[in-house]
Amino acid sequence: xxGRIGNLMSVRxxxxxxxxxxxxxxxxxxxxxxxxxxxxxxxxxxxxxxxYMEFGYKSSKKLFKQSDFGKWKFCDEEDIRAAIGNKDPxxxxxxxxxxxxxxxxxxxxxxxxxxxxxxxxxxxxxxxxAAVEMIEHLHGLGYETTCNIMAVSQANTNQIExxxxxxxxxxxxxxxxxxxxxxxxxxxVMELAQLYMDTAHANGKRAGFHAHNNxxxxxxxxxxxxxxxxxxxxxxAMGMGRxxxxxxxxLLLGFLRNPRYSLYGVLxxxxxxxxxxxxxxxKWGYDLQYLFTGQLNRHPRExxxxxxxxxxxxxxxxxxxxxxx
Amino acid sequence: xxGRIGNLMSVRxxxxxxxxxxxxxxxxxxxxxxxxxxxxxxxxxxxxxxxYMEFGYKSSKKLFKQSDFGKWKFCDEEDIRAAIGNKDPxxxxxxxxxxxxxxxxxxxxxxxxxxxxxxxxxxxxxxxxAAVEMIEHLHGLGYETTCNIMAVSQANTNQIExxxxxxxxxxxxxxxxxxxxxxxxxxxVMELAQLYMDTAHANGKRAGFHAHNNxxxxxxxxxxxxxxxxxxxxxxAMGMGRxxxxxxxxLLLGFLRNPRYSLYGVLxxxxxxxxxxxxxxxKWGYDLQYLFTGQLNRHPRExxxxxxxxxxxxxxxxxxxxxxx
Numbered sequence: 001x002x003g004r005i006g007n008l009m010s011v012r013x014x015x016x017x018x019x020x021x022x023x024x025x026x027x028x029x030x031x032x033x034x035x036x037x038x039x040x041x042x043x044x045x046x047x048x049x050x051x052y053m054e055f056g057y058k059s060s061k062k063l064f065k066q067s068d069f070g071k072w073k074f075c076d077e078e079d080i081r082a083a084i085g086n087k088d089p090x091x092x093x094x095x096x097x098x099x100x101x102x103x104x105x106x107x108x109x110x111x112x113x114x115x116x117x118x119x120x121x122x123x124x125x126x127x128x129x130a131a132v133e134m135i136e137h138l139h140g141l142g143y144e145t146t147c148n149i150m151a152v153s154q155a156n157t158n159q160i161e162x163x164x165x166x167x168x169x170x171x172x173x174x175x176x177x178x179x180x181x182x183x184x185x186x187x188x189v190m191e192l193a194q195l196y197m198d199t200a201h202a203n204g205k206r207a208g209f210h211a212h213n214n215x216x217x218x219x220x221x222x223x224x225x226x227x228x229x230x231x232x233x234x235x236x237a238m239g240m241g242r243x244x245x246x247x248x249x250x251l252l253l254g255f256l257r258n259p260r261y262s263l264y265g266v267l268x269x270x271x272x273x274x275x276x277x278x279x280x281x282x283k284w285g286y287d288l289q290y291l292f293t294g295q296l297n298r299h300p301r302e303x304x305x306x307x308x309x310x311x312x313x314x315x316x317x318x319x320x321x322x323x324x325x
Numbered sequence: 326x327x328g329r330i331g332n333l334m335s336v337r338x339x340x341x342x343x344x345x346x347x348x349x350x351x352x353x354x355x356x357x358x359x360x361x362x363x364x365x366x367x368x369x370x371x372x373x374x375x376x377y378m379e380f381g382y383k384s385s386k387k388l389f390k391q392s393d394f395g396k397w398k399f400c401d402e403e404d405i406r407a408a409i410g411n412k413d414p415x416x417x418x419x420x421x422x423x424x425x426x427x428x429x430x431x432x433x434x435x436x437x438x439x440x441x442x443x444x445x446x447x448x449x450x451x452x453x454x455a456a457v458e459m460i461e462h463l464h465g466l467g468y469e470t471t472c473n474i475m476a477v478s479q480a481n482t483n484q485i486e487x488x489x490x491x492x493x494x495x496x497x498x499x500x501x502x503x504x505x506x507x508x509x510x511x512x513x514v515m516e517l518a519q520l521y522m523d524t525a526h527a528n529g530k531r532a533g534f535h536a537h538n539n540x541x542x543x544x545x546x547x548x549x550x551x552x553x554x555x556x557x558x559x560x561x562a563m564g565m566g567r568x569x570x571x572x573x574x575x576l577l578l579g580f581l582r583n584p585r586y587s588l589y590g591v592l593x594x595x596x597x598x599x600x601x602x603x604x605x606x607x608k609w610g611y612d613l614q615y616l617f618t619g620q621l622n623r624h625p626r627e628x629x630x631x632x633x634x635x636x637x638x639x640x641x642x643x644x645x646x647x648x649x650x
Binding site for chain 2: 187218223248
């Protein structure tokens with residue numbers, strides 16, 4: 001097992017700050033961000049030294065009606081190009097594609113013709129073979145790839161080890177540990193991070209971490225996995241993301257000691273774009289209903305409904321969760 | 326150095342859940358909690374298995390005008406008795422007294438005549454000799470005592486070691502690590518927790534931890550120190566406390582595996598009393614201005630003013646903090 005790397009003063013050149021505001025945040029507003037917002041976020045991320053920016057999902061237009069969502073559910077090449085203007089090579093562009101919910105064989109250009117640098121393949125643990133098929137196809141087109149195994153807090157260690165072995169043998173560049181339900185504590189995430197790092201080391205790959213803030217631990221878990229060698233770190237402006245949200249970019253940037261990161265760009269963006277977005281009624285962030293589902297290691301869907309209904313009867317809600325265990 | 330004790334499934338009988346809602350929360354509303362609120366909190370804590378409840382400060386009536394504050398700034402015996410009715414021996418009662426801001430020689434009864442069980446002595450590191458004098462006096466009266474050394478994030482390790490040596494040689498029962506500015510990360514707080522535990526072990530005492538949530542790490546830091554043997558854990562309903570607030574009781578109770586703790590009492594209290602308090606305009610909790618002062622290891626006073634003025638120009642504020650470094 002690998003131990004901690006460096007200390008609180010170290011600079012780690014392998015670290016990649018990965019903005020998922022549009023992608024995970026898009027789950028809060030059906031991906032309806034306008035071009036001004038997207039362009040401003042792109043500029044802000046560049047100014048703050050963010051390494052990757054994820055624009056949304058590459059979803060199947062056969063499975064999802066385009067009129068039901070904003071365009072970042074589909075991330076067409078021309079939409080990305082129109083929103084950002086000239087692409088700056090200092091920051092890479094990513095999209096996410098879910099196993100079983102995208103048309104990966106037809107919807108991706110060759111990398112050389114695309115504005116996209118990386119495709120992140122999200123799957124559940126039983127879908128690993130399908131994820132590997134996607135990864136190999138996308139790798140063949142020239143993209144950087146990741147595999148984001150979701151909901152591992154409900155899988156057992158044997159399953160996770162098998163999954164890591166299959167992913168480790170693939171062409172994938174980065175293996176992502178994902179705390180889908182915000183149920184991990186620093187101690188539990190540290191053990192998994194070591195497991196993922198062992199696979200990454202053995203196969204010349206990197207590891208990443210995607211947190212959720214159900215128990216106010218998104219940032220804590222992120223810097224815990226970081227200290228054990230995980231290098232791709234997901235975050236979003238003001239922690240915007242489904243339910244309790246993600247690790248906040250402003251927390252992460254302020255923690256990193258590398259002078260190439262700076263808070264200002266993201267702060268200006270938050271002031272000008274995120275505060276009005278929040279004021280408009282789009283909801284995300286820590287609250288007790290998410291704490292309950294996190295503690296119980298459950299999908300946050302019931303907590304999201306509780307929030308949408310404007311409820312605050314925490315006790316009743318908690319009791320109902322325990323009854324439906 | 327002591328290592329981790331137990332794991333995420335363990336029950337630790339030395340753990341004490343310590344509610345500071347009235348005391349640290351009182352800093353948000355000048356201690357103006359009415360008796361109904363206090364009584365309901367007392368009952369809720371009992372129902373949830375909380376071990377200690379702190380009612381406020383025992384402040385000098387010579388230094389502070391009683392008309393400027395609610396009664397929990399002074400914690401008169403008869404006020405505590407009137408608010409709680411019959412005292413339940415299952416939960417102990419605490420008050421805090423600041424070195425140099427209380428009249429400890431005249432304002433405390435003998436323990437046998439008092440409703441109070443514990444006095445927590447708060448001091449800065451240069452006040453340790455004065456704290457020890459207070460501790461010995463209060464110990465002589467029969468109280469349990471703690472020493473809460475504030476602002477240690479701005480002290481160097483030599484100073485902290487000297488302070489711990491002096492406190493270790495005193496009659497104090499519990500030595501508290503306090504993250505006054507919310508500037509500690511789990512890694513830094515782990516090192517200090519081990520230092521405090523070494524002193525505690527060597528002198529037959531316990532250690533405690535008081536967090537602040539400036540960087541959304543109050544709960545994370547609390548369970549990190551806990552895993553290294555710290556046993557007195559401060560928390561408050563909905564994290565109510567000065568500035569970014571404290572570790573939330575509901576997060577901590579949900580984490581602990583001992584069946585004597587239960588969420589319901591505190592949840593009902595939050596629904597019935599804390600939500601209306603928050604809706605009335607009393608302000609506390611994580612926001613970017615507190616993140617900045619936490620990251621910069623500074624007193625939160627400027628962030629508290631920023632909040633009180635209803636400002637949201639984070640960039641300007643951050644720049645002004647850096648200019649006044």
